[in-house]
Amino acid sequence: MSTSISSRALPVLVAGGGIGGVAAALALARQGFAVKVLEQAPQLGEIGAGIQLGPNAFAAFDALGIGELARGRAVYTDEMVMHDALDERLVGRIPTGEPFRARFGNPYAVIHRADIHTSLLEGARAHGQIETLTGTRIEAVQQEGDTVTVRDQHGQVHVGQALIGADGVKSVVRQQYVGDAARVSGHVVYRAVVEKNDFPEDLRWNAASIWVGPNYHLVHYPLRGGEQYNVVVTFHSREQEEWGVREGSRQEVQSYYSDCCPRARQLIDLPKSWKRWATADREPIGQWSFGRATLLGDAAHPTLQYIAQGACMALEDAVTLGQALKHCGNDWPQALRLYERSRIARTARVVLSAREMGRIFHASGVERLVRNDLWKGRTPQRFYDAMEWLYGWKAETCLAED
Numbered sequence: 001m002s003t004s005i006s007s008r009a010l011p012v013l014v015a016g017g018g019i020g021g022v023a024a025a026l027a028l029a030r031q032g033f034a035v036k037v038l039e040q041a042p043q044l045g046e047i048g049a050g051i052q053l054g055p056n057a058f059a060a061f062d063a064l065g066i067g068e069l070a071r072g073r074a075v076y077t078d079e080m081v082m083h084d085a086l087d088e089r090l091v092g093r094i095p096t097g098e099p100f101r102a103r104f105g106n107p108y109a110v111i112h113r114a115d116i117h118t119s120l121l122e123g124a125r126a127h128g129q130i131e132t133l134t135g136t137r138i139e140a141v142q143q144e145g146d147t148v149t150v151r152d153q154h155g156q157v158h159v160g161q162a163l164i165g166a167d168g169v170k171s172v173v174r175q176q177y178v179g180d181a182a183r184v185s186g187h188v189v190y191r192a193v194v195e196k197n198d199f200p201e202d203l204r205w206n207a208a209s210i211w212v213g214p215n216y217h218l219v220h221y222p223l224r225g226g227e228q229y230n231v232v233v234t235f236h237s238r239e240q241e242e243w244g245v246r247e248g249s250r251q252e253v254q255s256y257y258s259d260c261c262p263r264a265r266q267l268i269d270l271p272k273s274w275k276r277w278a279t280a281d282r283e284p285i286g287q288w289s290f291g292r293a294t295l296l297g298d299a300a301h302p303t304l305q306y307i308a309q310g311a312c313m314a315l316e317d318a319v320t321l322g323q324a325l326k327h328c329g330n331d332w333p334q335a336l337r338l339y340e341r342s343r344i345a346r347t348a349r350v351v352l353s354a355r356e357m358g359r360i361f362h363a364s365g366v367e368r369l370v371r372n373d374l375w376k377g378r379t380p381q382r383f384y385d386a387m388e389w390l391y392g393w394k395a396e397t398c399l400a401e402d
């Protein structure tokens with residue numbers, strides 16, 4: 001073990017208390033480390049929206065010891081279903097019931113973000129070795145010997161034996177060590193959660209549902225036992241976008257969906273308030289560990305949402321980090337190299353596949369016709385085979401081979 005006595009007494013610093021940061025804190029606590037989570041927001045929490053969880057997320061929850069907590073709060077969908085938003089035609093349907101669960105050993109589910117964040121926090125707090133500081137935005141990182149020091153916006157310093165940069169798409173840790181630019185997609189997302197009684201009866205499907213149209217798509221699925229529905233609409237913006245969130249307007253959303261079929265158009269008339277996100281990803285990079293600092297979650301591999309895997313990847317990252325430390329006897333530089341080696345190609349595949357899936361969703365003209373024929377006559381078995389690389393992830397085999 002290369003960690004000196006003095007450094008070993010220090011906590012591990014985690015920048016960011018989102019899903020990735022809290023999952024990392026839990027993985028580290030399970031490996032015996034004291035952890036200090038530094039979160040810029042005044043409170044720990046998640047935005048009011050849903051999230052889809054593939055079977056790989058449940059494999060990660062189990063490895064983090066919160067499988068039952070997370071399972072209790074999820075809604076188990078019967079299928080993923082895709083319709084053409086112009087003519088309502090069914091494009092693809094993938095059953096996610098019993099045969100899917102049997103194939104991947106875990107379910108497909110949808111859940112409120114706050115519920116998954118709470119489950120992770122409950123798991124983390126049960127370990128009693130996790131300190132969380134809110135209102136603490138890290139601004140600079142310095143490494144010396146086997147310590148890492150970060151300075152926050154108040155000028156206070158926090159010293160740790162290592163730093164996990166889980167500080168999201170606009171990561172300060174990544175900016176300091178990599179310095180690359182985010183790739184603003186020009187796609188804008190509006191999200192809202194709608195009460196069941198306000199949600200159209202003819203769309204109350206127990207499914208991860210998507211309507212795909214020229215330069216836009218719409219997503220909806222149930223949350224919280226079907227008492228609420230998550231609505232997400234995405235379009236290519238006419239404006240020059242910058243990554244970030246602000247209040248939106250119904251008029252803006254409506255202006256992008258004039259050719260959308262009436263059934264799917266109901267979705268954009270529902271929400272009383274809309275929040276508007278301009279999304280971004282980054283080009284995958286071949287190194288994200290630097291001495292005793294590393295990146296995790298969106299800080300390491302921000303991705304567009306089109307295969308619904310960003311948070312799932314952050315959960316896998318956290319498990320893999322814990323396993324790498326165990327494998328390397330808590331030797332930080334060695335463990336961080338193993339961690340990134342185990343994660344880089346897989347997460348890059350997610351980033352690139354999501355871009356490609358976005359293109360397929362948003363196809364127009366003849367490309368739309370090709371898209372609508374892509375999955376004709378596909379058996380569930382063939383879909384499951386195509387999904388194996390993604391949903392077949394297991395904690396037991398998550399480390400790269402030597």
Ligand SMILES: Cc1cc2nc3c(=O)[nH]c(=O)nc-3n(C[C@H](O)[C@H](O)[C@H](O)COP(=O)(O)OP(=O)(O)OC[C@H]3O[C@@H](n4cnc5c(N)ncnc54)[C@H](O)[C@@H]3O)c2cc1C
Binds near residue numbers: 139232305
């Ligand atoms: C529209 C949309 C739909 C999505 N749907 C899905 C889905 O269905 N399934 C899925 O798996 N994923 C989905 N994702 C992706 C998922 O939301 C993200 O990948 C995931 O939330 C990333 O978690 P994170 O903890 O890495 O980053 P974040 O959630 O961004 O958390 C970073 C945290 O760090 C804090 N922070 C930032 N800078 C600093 C700093 N300097 N100092 C201290 N704290 C800081 C922030 O306040 C924040 O709390 C979707 C994303 C979008 C945009």
Ligand SMILES: NC(=O)C1=CN([C@@H]2O[C@H](COP(=O)(O)OP(=O)(O)OC[C@H]3O[C@@H](n4cnc5c(N)ncnc54)[C@H](O)[C@@H]3O)[C@@H](O)[C@H]2O)C=CC1
Binds near residue numbers: 081091210353
């Ligand atoms: N949500 C829904 O209702 C439906 C979703 N699907 C999606 O389709 C997938 C299954 O379809 P397949 O064609 O068998 O899947 P696949 O994973 O083999 O590829 C999907 C498409 O994306 C392309 N692609 C994938 N990864 C890429 C990458 N990294 N770079 C460039 N191109 C890439 C493929 O060439 C293909 O055209 C499922 O995983 C599912 O996500 C399909 C039907 C319905």
Ligand SMILES: O=C(O)c1cccc(O)c1
Binds near residue numbers: 051306307
């Ligand atoms: O919010 C989601 O779950 C989601 C998943 C895929 C595409 C999309 O636009 C949104």
